Amino acid sequence: MAAKKKSAGSAQNGATERDRKTLRKIEELASATLRTVEKADNPAVALRVRALSNVSFNEKKRIIELGDRVQSREFFNTNMARKFMQTFLVANGCRELILQNKTVTIRQMYYILKHTLRGSSENTFEEQNESDPIIEDVEVATDALREELHLFANKKGLAAGSLVVNDAGDEIDLARMGRGGWGIPSICEPEVLKFVRSKAKFIMLVEKAAVWSRLNEDGFWKKNECILLTSEGQAARGIRRLLQRLATELKIPVYVLVDNDPWGLYIYSVLKQGSINLAYESMRLAVPGVRFIGMSSFDYKKFKLPNSVEIKLNKEDLARAEQMRNYPWFADKKWQNEIKELQKNGFKMEVDSILSKGISFITEEYIPKKLRDRDYLT
Amino acid sequence: MAAKKKSAGSAQNGATERDRKTLRKIEELASATLRTVEKADNPAVALRVRALSNVSFNEKKRIIELGDRVQSREFFNTNMARKFMQTFLVANGCRELILQNKTVTIRQMYYILKHTLRGSSENTFEEQNESDPIIEDVEVATDALREELHLFANKKGLAAGSLVVNDAGDEIDLARMGRGGWGIPSICEPEVLKFVRSKAKFIMLVEKAAVWSRLNEDGFWKKNECILLTSEGQAARGIRRLLQRLATELKIPVYVLVDNDPWGLYIYSVLKQGSINLAYESMRLAVPGVRFIGMSSFDYKKFKLPNSVEIKLNKEDLARAEQMRNYPWFADKKWQNEIKELQKNGFKMEVDSILSKGISFITEEYIPKKLRDRDYLT
Numbered sequence: 001m002a003a004k005k006k007s008a009g010s011a012q013n014g015a016t017e018r019d020r021k022t023l024r025k026i027e028e029l030a031s032a033t034l035r036t037v038e039k040a041d042n043p044a045v046a047l048r049v050r051a052l053s054n055v056s057f058n059e060k061k062r063i064i065e066l067g068d069r070v071q072s073r074e075f076f077n078t079n080m081a082r083k084f085m086q087t088f089l090v091a092n093g094c095r096e097l098i099l100q101n102k103t104v105t106i107r108q109m110y111y112i113l114k115h116t117l118r119g120s121s122e123n124t125f126e127e128q129n130e131s132d133p134i135i136e137d138v139e140v141a142t143d144a145l146r147e148e149l150h151l152f153a154n155k156k157g158l159a160a161g162s163l164v165v166n167d168a169g170d171e172i173d174l175a176r177m178g179r180g181g182w183g184i185p186s187i188c189e190p191e192v193l194k195f196v197r198s199k200a201k202f203i204m205l206v207e208k209a210a211v212w213s214r215l216n217e218d219g220f221w222k223k224n225e226c227i228l229l230t231s232e233g234q235a236a237r238g239i240r241r242l243l244q245r246l247a248t249e250l251k252i253p254v255y256v257l258v259d260n261d262p263w264g265l266y267i268y269s270v271l272k273q274g275s276i277n278l279a280y281e282s283m284r285l286a287v288p289g290v291r292f293i294g295m296s297s298f299d300y301k302k303f304k305l306p307n308s309v310e311i312k313l314n315k316e317d318l319a320r321a322e323q324m325r326n327y328p329w330f331a332d333k334k335w336q337n338e339i340k341e342l343q344k345n346g347f348k349m350e351v352d353s354i355l356s357k358g359i360s361f362i363t364e365e366y367i368p369k370k371l372r373d374r375d376y377l378t
Numbered sequence: 379m380a381a382k383k384k385s386a387g388s389a390q391n392g393a394t395e396r397d398r399k400t401l402r403k404i405e406e407l408a409s410a411t412l413r414t415v416e417k418a419d420n421p422a423v424a425l426r427v428r429a430l431s432n433v434s435f436n437e438k439k440r441i442i443e444l445g446d447r448v449q450s451r452e453f454f455n456t457n458m459a460r461k462f463m464q465t466f467l468v469a470n471g472c473r474e475l476i477l478q479n480k481t482v483t484i485r486q487m488y489y490i491l492k493h494t495l496r497g498s499s500e501n502t503f504e505e506q507n508e509s510d511p512i513i514e515d516v517e518v519a520t521d522a523l524r525e526e527l528h529l530f531a532n533k534k535g536l537a538a539g540s541l542v543v544n545d546a547g548d549e550i551d552l553a554r555m556g557r558g559g560w561g562i563p564s565i566c567e568p569e570v571l572k573f574v575r576s577k578a579k580f581i582m583l584v585e586k587a588a589v590w591s592r593l594n595e596d597g598f599w600k601k602n603e604c605i606l607l608t609s610e611g612q613a614a615r616g617i618r619r620l621l622q623r624l625a626t627e628l629k630i631p632v633y634v635l636v637d638n639d640p641w642g643l644y645i646y647s648v649l650k651q652g653s654i655n656l657a658y659e660s661m662r663l664a665v666p667g668v669r670f671i672g673m674s675s676f677d678y679k680k681f682k683l684p685n686s687v688e689i690k691l692n693k694e695d696l697a698r699a700e701q702m703r704n705y706p707w708f709a710d711k712k713w714q715n716e717i718k719e720l721q722k723n724g725f726k727m728e729v730d731s732i733l734s735k736g737i738s739f740i741t742e743e744y745i746p747k748k749l750r751d752r753d754y755l756t
Binding site: 096097100102103104105107108111112114115116123152154155158165166167168169170171172176177178179180181182183184185186187192193209210213214217218306307308309350352353355356359360 | 474475478480481482483485486489490492493494501530532533536543544545546547548549550554555556557558559560561562563564565570571587588591592595596684685686687728730731733734737738
């Protein structure tokens with residue numbers, strides 16, 4: 001790409017202040033390396049180690065963080081030379097994206113950068129699983145969010161409710177989206193997505209699109225003056241960033257409604273304190289204040305659900321539940337009780353199963369009672 | 379559900395003319411059965427056979443159709459009694475949905491209907507794979523679309539471009555959706571979703587959300603005055619119905635851009651002539667006029683793509699390609715050549731890989747050239 005499109009690249013070309021800052025970081029990475037070359041040293045990039053051994057749970061901030069342990073990636077090292085070259089290919093690719101003010105997915109970036117090295121049969125990258133970790137390296141090395149590098153993972157998630165946004169110049173009223181909702185962009189940084197106004201008293205994020213549709217059709221967000229989001233499964237980076245910004249800028253509580261199984265707990269936990277993989281970005285993606293409103297293992301008795309909602313826990317569920325109990329962020333007694341009850345029940349439940357009590361029971365009884373009783377975990 | 383919510387049900391309660399019609403169909407199904415009981419006959423429901431043996435490709439209409447072969451589902455038949463009971467449970471469940479003017483997913487319907495029969499340990503349904511085929515039976519028996527029964531599969535797909543819709547009372551300008559797009563509802567029937575105005579000259583449907591984002595960011599639909607859709611993989615019923623209505627009501631051509639592999643061909647083919655599974659709904663979902671704009675196996679040479687775009691065909695791909703060649707709707711020579719070229723290439727390609735020629739090559743060169751040269755298959 002760089003070869004095809006000539007760009008008299010300097011940091012001034014960036015569209016926004018943030019872009020200019022990111023460009024400076026990338027250029028600093030390159031010039032630091034050049035300086036070592038000029039001094040006839042071995043060119044190297046210092047990278048914080050992205051491994052479980054360098055990840056910890058910050059009890060005070062309540063987020064998962066990357067530690068300070070650093071490794072050096074050197075050019076004159078047969079084991080590292082290929083990765084060294086790849087690091088600068090990715091950094092330069094991102095620089096081009098910023099200069100052209102365009103964004104691509106990490107898969108598209110792989111295609112943009114993949115080519116056969118001149119005079120050899122060696123490819124710059126063989127598979128995407130080779131370029132993805134390098135992208136993470138560049139994020140860490142430049143201390144820039146992936147979104148600041150103009151890269152994104154696939155977009156996922158829908159929004160509706162009491163919120164007017166301005167996205168890329170379009171003013172969009174999320175209270176007038178019909179049954180469809182607004183597709184949450186992959187990149188939700190303040191430069192492109194602005195919150196114009198909102199009367200929302202809280203945010204409700206549900207795991208499943210079908211539950212979102214049920215609540216939307218029942219006018220849940222109108223009756224309760226809130227913002228209704230669905231992550232459509234595990235939350236993508238876009239919705240995590242959106243949620244963090246909404247929680248911080250609007251200063252309203254966030255409730256999360258996921259299936260009653262270890263996977264649902266995991267979705268909640270990633271929203272709350274971040275993930276081990278992306279530990280270096282927790283401070284910009286995690287929302288430590290999110291409230292787990294359900295579906296709780298105690299809801300079975302509390303709401304007298306019929307036995308038709310039970311789905312037997314399988315081996316993997318049981319192993320995963322045990323793992324959950326050992327995470328430091330679930331160490332509190334209330335969480336231990338919650339997970340123990342799941343194990344004791346011997347079954348999991350989907351949020352959809354609440355409909356066995358009536359089509360709109362979830363909208364008219366289940367959630368209102370939970371909110372009224374302040375029946376949630378944090 | 380029916381037991382909990384009392385509804386002095388009569389066809390008049392339906393919200394729309396269409397709802398009233400569907401209610402009459404369901405009630406006719408029930409009363410026909412009742413009449414046989416009164417005559418002391420064996421109660422039975424006549425159902426068109428939904429099996430490959432009763433499916434054929436209508437060469438003239440260019441859609442896959444269900445034949446007229448009928449089977450009788452009888453109450454006094456040990457093999458059929460359970461299904462007989464389930465058929466009426468589903469029919470009654472749909473009747474309740476219509477009366478309450480609510481919609482649910484087929485999974486939620488399963489939860490609503492699942493219960494243990496009084497005085498026994500037998501469940502009405504054990505798993506969703508037991509209720510789903512019964513729902514299809516009721517669709518066929520009442521000659522109603524699933525959407526008319528107020529049921530839907532999960533929602534998927536995004537839209538942007540030159541189109542203003544009115545959905546459930548909200549007027550939504552798809553030209554002002556920022557980078558997010560409007561989430562396509564699961565149910566796109568004319569009673570809830572109306573097309574207000576459009577200047578679009580054509581519709582472009584792309585398989586992947588990432589490609590949609592690329593085109594949207596490049597302003598493709600602005601420059602070309604069109605409507606830009608993504609199915610986010612295999613097209614759900616909502617987007618198929620939307621596409622059919624757009625093509626018919628706006629009378630504009632539809633172009634489809636999918637990956638160059640047998641799976642991409644399959645996505646195109648389902649949009650075009652329907653699927654074997656849902657053969658009984660082809661006339662309401664299929665769009666025989668859709669144009670396959672790519673990605674064609676010949677594009678590799680035509681656009682001088684680098685070898686980094688090649689992904690070796692695996693065993694399954696090869697078998698699937700051979701299967702495609704034998705479908706009657708791909709019998710035409712041009713299609714045989716297209717599929718033969720795929721086999722000859724020995725590799726498949728993703729639309730994303732076009733970015734190897736430049737970030738916006740797809741928007742500025744690839745698609746415009748295809749449109750200019752009328753380089754597509756039908």
